[in-house]
Amino acid sequence: MTPRLKEIFNKEIQPKLKSQFGFKNIYMAPRIEKIVLNMGLGIDGTDSKILKSCQEDMAKITGQKPVITKFKKSVANFKTRKGSNAGLKVTLRKNRMYEFLDRLVNIALPRIKDFRGLSPKGFDKFGNYTFGIKEHIIFPEVSFDRADKVRGLDIVIVIKAINKDHSFALLEKMNFPFIKKGDN
Numbered sequence: 001m002t003p004r005l006k007e008i009f010n011k012e013i014q015p016k017l018k019s020q021f022g023f024k025n026i027y028m029a030p031r032i033e034k035i036v037l038n039m040g041l042g043i044d045g046t047d048s049k050i051l052k053s054c055q056e057d058m059a060k061i062t063g064q065k066p067v068i069t070k071f072k073k074s075v076a077n078f079k080t081r082k083g084s085n086a087g088l089k090v091t092l093r094k095n096r097m098y099e100f101l102d103r104l105v106n107i108a109l110p111r112i113k114d115f116r117g118l119s120p121k122g123f124d125k126f127g128n129y130t131f132g133i134k135e136h137i138i139f140p141e142v143s144f145d146r147a148d149k150v151r152g153l154d155i156v157i158v159i160k161a162i163n164k165d166h167s168f169a170l171l172e173k174m175n176f177p178f179i180k181k182g183d184n
């Protein structure tokens with residue numbers, strides 16, 4: 001079964017973007033290629049119990065098992081050793097990506113305390129959008145009582161687009177809650 005957001009994208013959003021930017025072909029319109037979620041653990045990465053609970057939380061949020069990332073260098077000031085656990089990473093593609101985006105925009109982001117919207121300044125020069133979440137417990141899959149510590153998440157949405165404006169238009173049509181100019 002195809003995700004709801006994917007059907008909306010194929011039937012409504014993609015044709016609107018094609019006509020809005022005057023593309024000759026529907027496949028020239030911007031589209032999301034993948035979503036990468038990263039949870040840094042820092043010094044807690046050495047504790048196997050904490051690592052296991054964070055892995056379970058990330059697996060519940062994304063629907064797939066996270067990869068454990070390792071430190072590339074030893075840095076004395078940060079108390080890190082080369083090859084020790086640094087954090088967790090998940091890359092979502094295809095249907096899981098659309099299901100995660102739908103849950104993120106419609107369920108998780110509105111649950112953030114004092115949420116005013118996402119910054120439109122998170123785009124890089126290629127059109128990819130990056131933002132952070134301070135509390136991973138905003139997702140309903142993670143139980144607040146079971147979480148030992150509230151952790152942050154970095155989310156990178158990799159978009160195939162010509163420039164930033166096309167990427168912004170795509171995410172806006174997918175109902176991303178961006179801060180409007182003039183809103184404080």
